[in-house]
Amino acid sequence: MSGEKLQEFLCQETEVRDLGNESLLHECPAFGQAVGAAINDGHLVPFSMELSEHLKDMDLYKASLLSNFIGFVCEKEEDTSAGKGIVQLFATSCKLVYEMFCSMGTEDGCELPPEFPELYQINSEWSKAYCGFNVLCISTMAFLTRDASLRKYLETFDLAEQIDFLTEETPESPYLRSICYVGSMLKTCSNLKLLVLQPGRQQGFYAEANDLNNCFQLLFLLEEQIIKTYGGKYGVEKFCAADSMIKLAHGEYPDDVWGKSYVTCFMECNYSTADHTRFNNDDSMALIWGEMPPDGIPMVDGYAVIVLFEGGMTRSFDASFLMVPHNALNPYVDIEKELSEEEYAMWMEKIGNAMAK
Numbered sequence: 001m002s003g004e005k006l007q008e009f010l011c012q013e014t015e016v017r018d019l020g021n022e023s024l025l026h027e028c029p030a031f032g033q034a035v036g037a038a039i040n041d042g043h044l045v046p047f048s049m050e051l052s053e054h055l056k057d058m059d060l061y062k063a064s065l066l067s068n069f070i071g072f073v074c075e076k077e078e079d080t081s082a083g084k085g086i087v088q089l090f091a092t093s094c095k096l097v098y099e100m101f102c103s104m105g106t107e108d109g110c111e112l113p114p115e116f117p118e119l120y121q122i123n124s125e126w127s128k129a130y131c132g133f134n135v136l137c138i139s140t141m142a143f144l145t146r147d148a149s150l151r152k153y154l155e156t157f158d159l160a161e162q163i164d165f166l167t168e169e170t171p172e173s174p175y176l177r178s179i180c181y182v183g184s185m186l187k188t189c190s191n192l193k194l195l196v197l198q199p200g201r202q203q204g205f206y207a208e209a210n211d212l213n214n215c216f217q218l219l220f221l222l223e224e225q226i227i228k229t230y231g232g233k234y235g236v237e238k239f240c241a242a243d244s245m246i247k248l249a250h251g252e253y254p255d256d257v258w259g260k261s262y263v264t265c266f267m268e269c270n271y272s273t274a275d276h277t278r279f280n281n282d283d284s285m286a287l288i289w290g291e292m293p294p295d296g297i298p299m300v301d302g303y304a305v306i307v308l309f310e311g312g313m314t315r316s317f318d319a320s321f322l323m324v325p326h327n328a329l330n331p332y333v334d335i336e337k338e339l340s341e342e343e344y345a346m347w348m349e350k351i352g353n354a355m356a357k
Contacts, residue, residue, distance in 0.1 A: 006030040007054075014061040016120040019131045025065050035069070045081060048073040052085030056092070060125060063089055064132025071139030074146065075328070083143035083150045090140045090182070091157040096129035098162040101170055110170045130175050137178035144182065145211075145328035148190030160186055181325045187293035188213040188329070195303035195347060196222070197339075198234055200277040200310060204344055206303075206336045209294055211329040216290035216321040220249055221333040222306070223265045229335045235310045236265040249322040251331060257319045267312040270298045271305035274351045279312030290317055300347075300354050 009028045018024055025031045038047035048070045055063045067089060070082050100123070104111050113119045119127040143150050163183040166176055189212055197204035207225070212218045224246065227239040244257035267279045269286040288297060288306060297304035324331050339347070 003030050003034050006034050010058045010062050010066065012059060014059050014128060016117050019061060019116045019127060022065060022135065024062065044073050045077050045079050048082045052082035055085045055089045061128035061132045064093065064136040067136050067139035071142035074142045080143050080147035080150060083147055084153065086140055086143055087150055087154050090136055091159060093129040093133055093136055094159050094162055096126055097133055098166060100126040100130060112171050112173060133175045134177050137182050141181050141326055144185040145326040151185050151188065155186060184213045184325050189294040192294050193303045195305045196308060197274055198308040199274055202344060203339065205338045208334045208336060211331045212294050214290060214321055215288050215292050215294055216317045217249060218294045218333060219264055219268055219288065220262060220322060225333050225335050234308065245319055245322060248319055251324040251327065261316050261318045263314050263316045267309040269307045269309065271300055271307060271351050272355060273307045274348065279309035290321065300351055
């Protein structure tokens with residue numbers, strides 16, 4: 001790693017009095033000098049990659065603070081090359097923070113840990129991971145929102161249970177404020193191929209969904225695009241959603257959206273219902289459940305299949321399902337091409353074979 005003095009500082013254990021000092025790196029002249037040199041030489045990305053590769057060797061709290069700089073470079077340069085080291089550091093810290101809270105559990109549930117001096121005496125690594133955790137979560141989001149391959153990499157650490165626990169089972173804490181956003185990225189699709197069928201009219205189309213973390217969000221944007229692209233051809237003439245909800249679903253944050261809701265135009269089911277033209281009560285178990293991640297929609301030949309029915313039960317959801325958790329995400333459903341009669345028949349045969357297995 002560049003700079004012997006900087007390396008020595010970053011690897012030196014943080015003392016308890018410095019926990020919570022988020023300006024700690026800026027108190028090291030070698031850090032400022034190294035950053036200045038990287039900027040002047042046009043080597044910000046290589047420098048951030050070098051730092052990222054060595055995060056595992058550093059003091060955990062200083063590494064968490066350093067992730068803020070690495071995330072800044074990612075955002076400034078739109079380059080995610082340094083992402084693997086950040087994800088690895090997140091995995092290490094997440095496990096430690098989860099372990100810490102599990103150790104603090106009582107019959108009444110989780111409690112906040114003691115103040116840092118006491119926690120440091122119990123386990124210094126817990127205290128360093130916890131104190132730097134929110135900074136690290138924010139930095140991790142800079143990479144996960146821009147690079148779907150890093151989302152897949154995060155999945156390999158099998159942290160879903162720990163992240164859910166820290167999001168849902170722990171008391172409110174400033175150090176856990178952003179963990180929920182990291183959790184949402186495990187459920188966020190990227191360039192998901194869709195096959196949308198309407199058996200009642202024997203028609204359908206190909207589409208693509210991107211950067212969506214729940215199926216209510218997907219269905220909202222899908223219905224918007226059906227009506228925008230095909231008008232009333234699929235049986236619905238108008239997209240009856242509040243303008244503020246449309247803006248929210250596309251990444252804006254209007255003030256007047258909260259409290260509003262949307263009722264779906266169609267009943268959307270999985271491919272097991274493609275062999276009949278009307279929604280039946282028995283089809284309720286085949287619904288595309290709004291809370292599920294888009295990647296959970298059953299697939300046939302690499303396509304997540306959505307079957308549209310007119311009529312039947314109506315479903316509604318509120319604006320919270322449409323909120324985009326980061327401005328680097330690009331949420332959309334894009335209709336690509338309508339199926340020919342031959343393609344429709346081909347897919348019905350494929351789906352019939354899949355259902356027969």
